[in-house]
Amino acid sequence: MAEVNSESGLAMCQKDAYVRSLSATVLSCEPVPEAPPKKAKKGEKKETPIPKWMVVLSDTVIYPEGGGQPSDFGTLNGAQVSHVEKKNGAFVHMCAAPQEVGSEVEVIVDWNRRFDHMQQHTGQHAISAVADRLCNAPTVSWELSTEYVNVELAPEGELTASMIDEVEKQANEEIRLARAVNSLVLDGMVENAEPAFLRGKLPPVGTHKEVRLVQIEGLDVNACGGTHVKSLAELQMLKVLRIENAKGNTRVVFAVGGRALSLLSSCLARQNQITKLLSCNAEEHLERIEKMVDDKKDSVKRIKSLSEELALIRGKALGESPSGVVIHHQTGADLPFLQSIATAAQEVNPNALYFLTAENPDVPADKKRDVEGIFLLVGPANLVDEAGKSAISIVGGRGGGRGGKMQGKATNLEKREDVLPILEEAMQKLSV
Numbered sequence: 001m002a003e004v005n006s007e008s009g010l011a012m013c014q015k016d017a018y019v020r021s022l023s024a025t026v027l028s029c030e031p032v033p034e035a036p037p038k039k040a041k042k043g044e045k046k047e048t049p050i051p052k053w054m055v056v057l058s059d060t061v062i063y064p065e066g067g068g069q070p071s072d073f074g075t076l077n078g079a080q081v082s083h084v085e086k087k088n089g090a091f092v093h094m095c096a097a098p099q100e101v102g103s104e105v106e107v108i109v110d111w112n113r114r115f116d117h118m119q120q121h122t123g124q125h126a127i128s129a130v131a132d133r134l135c136n137a138p139t140v141s142w143e144l145s146t147e148y149v150n151v152e153l154a155p156e157g158e159l160t161a162s163m164i165d166e167v168e169k170q171a172n173e174e175i176r177l178a179r180a181v182n183s184l185v186l187d188g189m190v191e192n193a194e195p196a197f198l199r200g201k202l203p204p205v206g207t208h209k210e211v212r213l214v215q216i217e218g219l220d221v222n223a224c225g226g227t228h229v230k231s232l233a234e235l236q237m238l239k240v241l242r243i244e245n246a247k248g249n250t251r252v253v254f255a256v257g258g259r260a261l262s263l264l265s266s267c268l269a270r271q272n273q274i275t276k277l278l279s280c281n282a283e284e285h286l287e288r289i290e291k292m293v294d295d296k297k298d299s300v301k302r303i304k305s306l307s308e309e310l311a312l313i314r315g316k317a318l319g320e321s322p323s324g325v326v327i328h329h330q331t332g333a334d335l336p337f338l339q340s341i342a343t344a345a346q347e348v349n350p351n352a353l354y355f356l357t358a359e360n361p362d363v364p365a366d367k368k369r370d371v372e373g374i375f376l377l378v379g380p381a382n383l384v385d386e387a388g389k390s391a392i393s394i395v396g397g398r399g400g401g402r403g404g405k406m407q408g409k410a411t412n413l414e415k416r417e418d419v420l421p422i423l424e425e426a427m428q429k430l431s432v
């Protein structure tokens with residue numbers, strides 16, 4: 001990798017997170033070594049590989065992944081940069097197009113993503129500092145992604161939900177105080193006096209050329225190389241979303257600034273839709289939904305008992321039919337319901353053949369529901385064995401069975417009446 005011309009080793013985005021573009025020199029440009037092609041699965045289209053180049057620049061405003069903060073996105077002379085990392089002191093940009101070595105390129109950061117990261121990351125410093133001070137709960141790790149930001153706290157004692165409420169309250173108080181956020185760079189090669197409010201430790205002498213500290217005036221100092229806002233006022237607000245248990249530690253999921261506002265907007269939009277649907281105020285939503293859930297449980301019970309009653313009545317009526325072969329189509333039935341009808345019918349007349357069908361409830365109402373469906377053929381075993389296969393083939397039946405019962409799906413229920421002569425013939429043949 002080429003040497004970096006940056007005297008301090010810090011990129012422009014680390015010196016000043018508000019610089020959105022700069023001109024930098026291309027120190028090297030190499031194609032990304034091709035990953036072995038993935039074997040396409042049967043029927044799967046072969047993926048076209050996106051050409052990517054590793055472009056090393058003298059400096060950058062696109063933050064390289066590190067310290068828990070994901071890489072920024074951006075462009076080099078208009079070509080997309082999807083990732084930046086720092087390798088052996090060099091800022092390596094994964095770029096969609098090659099760049100000429102020695103040329104000057106315009107580097108632009110995707111500011112929306114960057115500012116969101118600045119808000120979430122500085123919010124993390126604030127919540128970690130407050131949790132440490134109020135609850136003796138040091139931060140052991142943190143995560144930031146497009147949807148998700150959290151800190152994992154390792155409290156010395158218990159950390160209750162009301163304590164986290166207090167942390168949120170205090171963090172917002174710090175935001176209202178609009179505390180200044182500064183970057184301090186210490187010489188990493190010499191012993192430094194411990195700054196006031198230091199959270200965590202300074203790295204051992206000699207391990208870093210420079211130690212970059214982020215200071216929230218009057219609240220916190222922490223070694224960090226990420227991008228931050230210059231005043232807590234720019235965080236606008238911090239909202240804890242939930243608390244999770246993380247193997248004995250406490251994970252606090254939160255949202256800051258733009259994310260908190262956008263969450264609030266989507267919550268309100270959803271709430272307004274629910275208000276319209278339920279025709280009641282938001283304060284009554286919970287009560288109304290609880291009642292609906294209870295009502296639904298009651299309805300399901302009632303439908304079940306009425307269905308059983310209906311199946312019994314229908315089955316008895318079919319059993320009383322003078323004919324030895326009974327064909328019946330039941331609207332809105334499933335297989336258990338057809339089975340209940342058949343059981344009730346067989347109790348009245350076990351010697352008859354019953355061919356029951358119902359439309360497929362999964363087929364939308366505007367389609368021909370009476371074509372696709374389910375069937376059940378029951379009766380004396382020898383009769384079902386004799387005529388079953390040819391009977392169900394008439395309705396395009398798939399499925400099987402034994403012991404006087406066949407059941408399954410059918411694709412041509414329109415022909416169900418044509419099953420009658422086949423079953424009657426078997427009945428006559430075996431009754432002789």
Ligand SMILES: [Zn+2]
Pocket residue numbers: 121122125214224225226227228
């Ligand atoms: Zn930081």
